[in-house]
Amino acid sequence: MRIAVPAALALAADPLASLVDTAFVGRLGSMEIAAVGVSIAIFNQVSKVCIYPLVSVTTSFVAEEDAIISKGVEEEKSEDLEKASSADNDMNELPSFSDSERTSCGNAFYLATECVNVSRYGCKRKYIPSVSSALIVGGVLGLLQAIFLICAAKLVLNIMGVKHGSPMLTPALRYLTLRSLGAPAVLLSLAMQGVFRGFKDTKTPLYATVAGDVTNIILDPILMFVFHLGISGAAIAHVFSQYLITTILLCRLVRQVDVVPPSIKALKFSRFLRCGFLLLARVIAVTFCVTLAASLAARDGPIIMAAFQICLQLWLATSLLADGLAVAGQAILASAFARKDYHKAVTATSRVLQLSVVLGIALTVLLGVGMQFGSGIFTKDANVMKIIHRAIPFVAGTQSINSLAFVFDGVNFGASDYTFSAYSMVAVAVVSIPSLIFLSSHLGFMGIWISLTIYMSLRTIASTWRMGAARGPWSFLRR
Structure with a gap:
């Protein structure tokens, strides 16, 4: 719970800030909120294609x-110091892994010699290959994402159904272009959050995220209404907050670890990219269903789009609370499997799955009541509110299923079961898209929510069968 609660709060902070954005934009009118909804869907789709594999593999x-380095240090302090030291220097890998395991993306086997040596001689900072790899990959992908969205914004909006002549086109294009400037900061900050989660430190990302999101909430009304920038002000506020989060996390990270690799070879990009591409296939299947x-x-x-945007933000904001449990499970399981502590793996898995069911039930009650009486916070349009109320059984009723699905994701990643995660999600998408x-x-609108319920149910069933x-x-x- 010490890992899960701060992680859940950090994960919920950004969607909650998006809800505040939605509330402010909703004051401008249904046209503006619909335009922002389409733009956010596009930005999230492109971002998640990069973010999800990056953060997931980084955490694991x-x-x-870190567990292997710590184990190596413990062995060196034991009575068998000479033997352990010789094994480390000659092999630079855990001797318990077989040759077949060394070719898989699921096992941490190669570590730079500098890792153990730095810890042995008592330096405050240690070098961990995946930290440097995550920062480099995150920075490059962020720049590529920003260039792509800025150059292809109109084309992508057209694919999403916002055609030439649509009243949503101009505000959606303006919002998406401005928000894309923050893509490098978004990917870098989330890569660093993955690093801190791997250290089982979820408080640092929480503090940074809250600082950024509070800044976003403060700047929203100032830029939108005082300076009369409208939805452009909402986009600028979001971009500024993301760069603030990145700056805070980077300052804390460089105090804890050495982010500069001793050599290019020490980065171990091959394993990082191999697992990342597996999860890339998975995340494309996951996000394509929601974007469709x-x-x-x-x-x-x-x-309809305004109502869907409000319902979707509520659906995701509350469901992502379960990701706090998923993060805790992933970090603990990754360490347990690295040390081959299977008893701890079973205990942690049982606990996070039990807690996910409890969380899902609580979220169902909270959303069922909240959406019935609180939808007026996001819009004053009577037609939009009427449609929102029709979706309550699906948005609220699927929370237990969603919680289990998200937690199972963390469990699978902690066990390094990336291949199954990718293939099973593609199979789920093949059924869900039609x-x-x-x-x-x-x-119509109700058919979309019935399909999303089917989609989340299949995700849960697949992981349940695997275990x-x-x-x-x-x-x-x-x-």
Whole structure:
């Protein structure tokens, strides 16, 4: 819980700040909130393609490498100091891994010699390869994302259903272009959050995120209404807050670890990218379903899109609280599997799954009541509010399913089960995408939410089967 609670608060802070953005933009009118909704859906889709693999592998790899380094230091202080030191210097790897395991992306086996030596001689900072790799990859991907979105904003909006002549086009284009300037900061900050989570330190990312989001909330009304910048002010406030978060995290990180690699070879990019590409396939399948849902809602006009945007933000903001448990489970499991402590792995997995069910039930009650009486916070349009109320059974009722799905993701990543995570999610998308298209065309707005419920249910079922069948990294359960 010491890991999960700050992680949950940090993860919830950004969607909650987006909810505040939505509330402020909603004062400008339904057209503006619909335009911002489409732009956010595009930005999130492109960002998650980069962010999710980057953060997920960083958390697991840092946790594994930190555990191995700590284990090496402990062994060197034991009575078998000479033997342990010789093994470290000659092999620079854990001797318990087989040759087949060394070719997989799931195991931390190669570590720079500098890691153990730095710890042995008592230096305050240590070098961990995945930290430097994450920062480099995050910075490069952030720049590429910003260039892509700025240059192709109109094309992407057109694909999303905002055609030439649509009243949403101009405000959506303005918001998306400005917000894209913050892409490098977004990816760098989230890469560093993955690093701190690997160290089981979720308080530092929480403090940085809260500082940035509070700044965003303060700047929103000032830029939007005092300086009359409208939705451009909302985008500028968000960009400024992201660079503030990045600056805070970087200052803290360089005090804790050495981020400059001793050589290019020490970065171990191959394993990092191999696992990242597996998760890239997974995240494309995950986010495509949600982005397709937003696109289908946008084609039905600004009223439907405005209602969908508010419901989606509530759905994601509350569901992401479960990611706090997922982060805790992932960090603990990655360390446990690196040390081959299977008893700890089973205990941690059982606990996070139990807590996810409790959290899901609490969120269902909270959302069911909150959406019924509090939808007026986000819009004063009676037509939009009426549509929001129709979605309450789905937005609130799926919280237990969502919580389990998110927590299972953390469990799978902690066990380095990336291959199954990728393939199973592609299979889920193959079923969910046709259901979205078919049900939305026949049932409209309600059909979209029925399809999203099917999508989350299939995610949960796939992970439940994997563990229940004791396959992959869970094969030890048969013994």
